[in-house]
Amino acid sequence: TDIFASFTTSTGFNTVCPGVPFQFINTSGNPDVYWEFGTGANSTQEEPWMQYNNPGTYNVTLIAGYGLSCADTIVVPITVQDVNAAVSPSAPYACQLPASFTLSYSGSASISEYAWNVNGSIDSAATMDVTFNASGTYDYTLIVTSTYGCKDTVTGQIVVNAVTTSINSNEIEGCIPLEVDFTSNTVSNEPVVSWAWDFDDGTGSSVQNPTHVFTGSGTYSVSFVVTNSAGCTATGSIEINTGPHHNPNFDICFLSNPMVVDTCRFCPRDTILFHNLTTDTLGNPVDENDPNFEWNWFFGSNDFEPEECLDSYFAPLDTGWQYDLWLIVNYNGCRDTVHLDETDIDSIGLYISAPLIRSLTDSMSCDSTYQRYFFADLNAADYWDWDFGDGTTIPSSTEDTVMHNYAAIGTYWVKLTAYSNSTTCFFRDSMQIRITDIMAHLTPEYDTICFNTAIPMNASGSQDASQYAWTAFGTVNAGSNMIQNIGPYNQVGPLPIQLIVTDIYGCKDTAFADIYVTRPVVDFVADTLVGCLPFTTEFQNMSFSDVGIYSITWNFGDNTPFINNVDTISHTFNHSGAFNIFLTVVDSNGCINSLGKSGYIRVHETVANFNCIDSIVCLHDSILLQSNSTGFTTLTVTWNFGNGDYLSGNSIIYTYPNSGVFSITQIVVDTLGCSDTLIATDFIEIQQAIADFTVVSDSSSCYPFAPDIINNSPLTYQPSHFWTFGDGFIASDYDPYHEYTFPGDYWMVYTITTSDGCQAKDSVLIYVGGPFGTINVVPDSICKGDEVQFFMTDTINVSYVNWNFGDGYGSYDLSTTHTYSYVPANGEFYVSLILFSDSLCYKPAEPDTIH
Structure with a gap:
C-alpha cells in the first residue's frame, strides 16, 4: 500500500512555546515511524513528547513506514516563539516632579494579554501611564501572553530622583545699603549647569553663591532657579527686609531744652511720661503711624511692651538718679539704639525722691495665733504710720518691727505709710492677714454601726480648718473633706475615731469620738451530712448576737424556696450532689452576717449505666461490657445476659454460644447501700452467616457456558451477596446469571455478609471446554x-x-x-x-x- 507521511502538534499550531512540553501527533496512519527533532534528538515512538527550551526554528523530520521500501518522509519547520517581554523605556528615570511615564511592551511577538503591576497599581492595557509625586525607586512587572499562549515576564525599576534646592543667607534684615551673601543648597543626581537669581529689585545673577547689595528700603522676595544637565529645575526663595537709619531720642517731663539737674523729680510710684523724639537722618520727625516702625523700651531690668510713647513707667523701688535707659527703633529690620547710662545723668534729669518701703512682712506662732509681729524694710524714711486694720494705729513710729494682739479671728488689711522730712513724697504699702483660732469638732452620724459598713462623719463644726485628716483603728483615711465616709472596717467592738484639722498656717487641733461596731455571729449544724437520694436531714441554728437576733434565713442550695425565722428545720434533698448551705442572720440593729458551708451536705445517687463496644457481633465473637455507673465509693456490678448466665465485675468479656437477640440487665449497689437497675431490652444481637448454593451442571465441553445457580442461603440479618466467577466477573445478586466465554477451569465463589460483617463462603469448580x-x-x-x-x-x-x-x-x-x-x-x-x-x-x- 502507499504511505504518506504527515503529522501535527497537540497545540494545533506549528508554533510552540519555549520550556512547555507538547506532543507530536502522527497522522500518517502507519505506526512504524522515525522522528528527528532538529536538535540531534530522535525517537521511534509513534507520537512522542518534546520540549524546546530555546527560541528558534527547528526542522522536524518524520519517516512513516520506517524500514519498508515504500516509506515516506516529510520535513516541517517548528517555530519556538521568542516572546521577549521587554519594556520601553528600558530604564525609566526622571529628576523632575511630578514624574510621568508611559510604559509599553517593546518585544516582537504578537501579544494577546498584558498584565502590568507598577508599584502595586495593576493594568491590562498594552501601555500603562504612571505618575509619581515623590522621589524614590519603584518596582514594575510585566507578564505578556502571545497569541500562541506563550508567556514571559520582565521586571525592572523606575527611578525618580528629583532635584531640590534651598537658599541660605548671612543676613535676612538690616539697614541700607545692606550687603547680603547668598548660598544655594542644591541636591541633584546630575551636575548643576546654571543658576538664575532674581533679587526682586530689577537685578539678578547667574553665579552659584552671589553677593548682592540692597540700596532701597522694603521687603525683597529673592528667588532663584537651578537647572541640571538633564534639564530638570528646582526653585528656592527667601525674604530680605531692609530699612533706612533713624536717630532715636526721647525726653522726660516735656523738657525740650537742655536739662538742668533736679528739674524733673518724682516720688516713688509716680507716673512718669517719656516722649519719643526719634527723627530720620535729616532730622525730620517720623510718622508714628508708619506700620514699619517697632519700638522697644528697656529700663535696666524692666522690659516693657513696645510702644512709641511710653507714659506708664513706674520708678523702681530705689531713690536717687535713674539711668540705664534704652530706646531701640526698628524700621523694617534696620535697628538704631539710644542708651543713656550713668555717664549721661545730666541728660536724663530723672530723680526719684525718698522715701521707699522695700518690703512689709509678718510672722506668727501656733501657740499664740492672735498675736502677730510685723517687719518693715524702709529706705530714706524719717517716720511712718502703722494701721493694723482693727481700728488700732501707731502714728509717727520709727520702729520697723512691731507686735500687735488681735481680739478676734478674721481678715485684716495692715497698712504702712512712710514719710520723708526733706521731700513732700510719701510711700504706702499694705498686706492682708488672717487671724485664725483652729478648733477641731467631730460629730458621728451614728454611735453604733454594722460590721463592714462605712462610717459617715461630719466635721462642719470645726473652726478655721483648711485640711482634715481622719483616723480609725490607727489607719489614716486618705480623705480630707469636711464630710467624710470612713471605712468600711472589718473589726467588731469599740472603734476610736480621731480628727486632726489644720489651718492655712499649718496649726493643728484634734478631736475624738467612739463608735461601736457590731455584727451577729452565725453558725449552724446538721445531724447527718451524707446520704442516698432522696436525703432528709435536720438543721439547727447556732447563731448569737450581743444585741439580739431579729431574723434568720436558710438557703439549702438546691433551688428550693428560702426558709425564714426557723431555728430547727428538717429538709429533704431531691437531687444528688454537694450542696452549699447558707444561713443569713440580721441582728436588732439591722446588721447582717451570713455563713456558707461549701459542699456541707452530700447527696449520693447510684446510677446504673454501661457501654458496649459493639452490641451486634458474629457468633463466637465476644462482647465487651464496660460499667459507667456512678455512686458513692466502691460499686458492686452484676450482669444478666438474658440467656440464664450471670457475671459480676465492672468490665466483662462474654461470648454467646448461640445466635439471637438478648436483653442485658445491670444491677449496681454502692457502699452506702444505694442501688440502681438498668435493663437494656434486645440490646445484644448475635449474627450467624450461612452460605449454601449448588449448580445444576458444573462443566461444559464448549463455550459459552452459563451454569444454573440454586442459592439455598438464609436471608436473615439483611445480608449482602458477593460472587466471583474466576474470570474477573463479579455479581451482587442473590441468584446471579453469568456466561463463561473462554475455555478453562474456574472457581465460582459465593460470599454472604450479614449487616454486622459476619461472613460465610461456598464454592464450586466449573470446567469450560472449547478451542x-x-x-x-x-x-x-x-x-x-x-x-x-x-x-x-x-x-x-x-x-x-x-x-x-x-x-x-x-x-x-x-x-x-x-x-x-x-x-x-x-x-x-x-x-x-x-x-x-x-x-x-x-x-x-x-x-x-x-x-
Whole structure:
C-alpha cells in the first residue's frame, strides 16, 4: 500500500512555546515511524513528547513506514516563539516632579494579554501611564501572553530622583545699603549647569553663591532657579527686609531744652511720661503711624511692651538718679539704639525722691495665733504710720518691727505709710492677714454601726480648718473633706475615731469620738451530712448576737424556696450532689452576717449505666461490657445476659454460644447501700452467616457456558451477596446469571455478609471446554510478492484448523506461509481462521488484516 507521511502538534499550531512540553501527533496512519527533532534528538515512538527550551526554528523530520521500501518522509519547520517581554523605556528615570511615564511592551511577538503591576497599581492595557509625586525607586512587572499562549515576564525599576534646592543667607534684615551673601543648597543626581537669581529689585545673577547689595528700603522676595544637565529645575526663595537709619531720642517731663539737674523729680510710684523724639537722618520727625516702625523700651531690668510713647513707667523701688535707659527703633529690620547710662545723668534729669518701703512682712506662732509681729524694710524714711486694720494705729513710729494682739479671728488689711522730712513724697504699702483660732469638732452620724459598713462623719463644726485628716483603728483615711465616709472596717467592738484639722498656717487641733461596731455571729449544724437520694436531714441554728437576733434565713442550695425565722428545720434533698448551705442572720440593729458551708451536705445517687463496644457481633465473637455507673465509693456490678448466665465485675468479656437477640440487665449497689437497675431490652444481637448454593451442571465441553445457580442461603440479618466467577466477573445478586466465554477451569465463589460483617463462603469448580487461539501474521504490511508467515499463539484445546488468506487461498496446517501476488483494490487482505477441538467444538479466531 502507499504511505504518506504527515503529522501535527497537540497545540494545533506549528508554533510552540519555549520550556512547555507538547506532543507530536502522527497522522500518517502507519505506526512504524522515525522522528528527528532538529536538535540531534530522535525517537521511534509513534507520537512522542518534546520540549524546546530555546527560541528558534527547528526542522522536524518524520519517516512513516520506517524500514519498508515504500516509506515516506516529510520535513516541517517548528517555530519556538521568542516572546521577549521587554519594556520601553528600558530604564525609566526622571529628576523632575511630578514624574510621568508611559510604559509599553517593546518585544516582537504578537501579544494577546498584558498584565502590568507598577508599584502595586495593576493594568491590562498594552501601555500603562504612571505618575509619581515623590522621589524614590519603584518596582514594575510585566507578564505578556502571545497569541500562541506563550508567556514571559520582565521586571525592572523606575527611578525618580528629583532635584531640590534651598537658599541660605548671612543676613535676612538690616539697614541700607545692606550687603547680603547668598548660598544655594542644591541636591541633584546630575551636575548643576546654571543658576538664575532674581533679587526682586530689577537685578539678578547667574553665579552659584552671589553677593548682592540692597540700596532701597522694603521687603525683597529673592528667588532663584537651578537647572541640571538633564534639564530638570528646582526653585528656592527667601525674604530680605531692609530699612533706612533713624536717630532715636526721647525726653522726660516735656523738657525740650537742655536739662538742668533736679528739674524733673518724682516720688516713688509716680507716673512718669517719656516722649519719643526719634527723627530720620535729616532730622525730620517720623510718622508714628508708619506700620514699619517697632519700638522697644528697656529700663535696666524692666522690659516693657513696645510702644512709641511710653507714659506708664513706674520708678523702681530705689531713690536717687535713674539711668540705664534704652530706646531701640526698628524700621523694617534696620535697628538704631539710644542708651543713656550713668555717664549721661545730666541728660536724663530723672530723680526719684525718698522715701521707699522695700518690703512689709509678718510672722506668727501656733501657740499664740492672735498675736502677730510685723517687719518693715524702709529706705530714706524719717517716720511712718502703722494701721493694723482693727481700728488700732501707731502714728509717727520709727520702729520697723512691731507686735500687735488681735481680739478676734478674721481678715485684716495692715497698712504702712512712710514719710520723708526733706521731700513732700510719701510711700504706702499694705498686706492682708488672717487671724485664725483652729478648733477641731467631730460629730458621728451614728454611735453604733454594722460590721463592714462605712462610717459617715461630719466635721462642719470645726473652726478655721483648711485640711482634715481622719483616723480609725490607727489607719489614716486618705480623705480630707469636711464630710467624710470612713471605712468600711472589718473589726467588731469599740472603734476610736480621731480628727486632726489644720489651718492655712499649718496649726493643728484634734478631736475624738467612739463608735461601736457590731455584727451577729452565725453558725449552724446538721445531724447527718451524707446520704442516698432522696436525703432528709435536720438543721439547727447556732447563731448569737450581743444585741439580739431579729431574723434568720436558710438557703439549702438546691433551688428550693428560702426558709425564714426557723431555728430547727428538717429538709429533704431531691437531687444528688454537694450542696452549699447558707444561713443569713440580721441582728436588732439591722446588721447582717451570713455563713456558707461549701459542699456541707452530700447527696449520693447510684446510677446504673454501661457501654458496649459493639452490641451486634458474629457468633463466637465476644462482647465487651464496660460499667459507667456512678455512686458513692466502691460499686458492686452484676450482669444478666438474658440467656440464664450471670457475671459480676465492672468490665466483662462474654461470648454467646448461640445466635439471637438478648436483653442485658445491670444491677449496681454502692457502699452506702444505694442501688440502681438498668435493663437494656434486645440490646445484644448475635449474627450467624450461612452460605449454601449448588449448580445444576458444573462443566461444559464448549463455550459459552452459563451454569444454573440454586442459592439455598438464609436471608436473615439483611445480608449482602458477593460472587466471583474466576474470570474477573463479579455479581451482587442473590441468584446471579453469568456466561463463561473462554475455555478453562474456574472457581465460582459465593460470599454472604450479614449487616454486622459476619461472613460465610461456598464454592464450586466449573470446567469450560472449547478451542481458542490468536492469529499472528509477520509482516502485516507488505509489498506485492512478499511472503507472509501465518501461525497461532495463546492456543487452548486446538486439534486442527482451517486458514483463509483472503485472496482465495487457504491451509489446514497449524502454521504456514503464503505469498500474495497482487494488490487488492482497497489495499487490504482479510485473514480468518476456524479452530477445532477434540470434541468437535469449533470457534473462529479474531481476524487480522494485511496491508
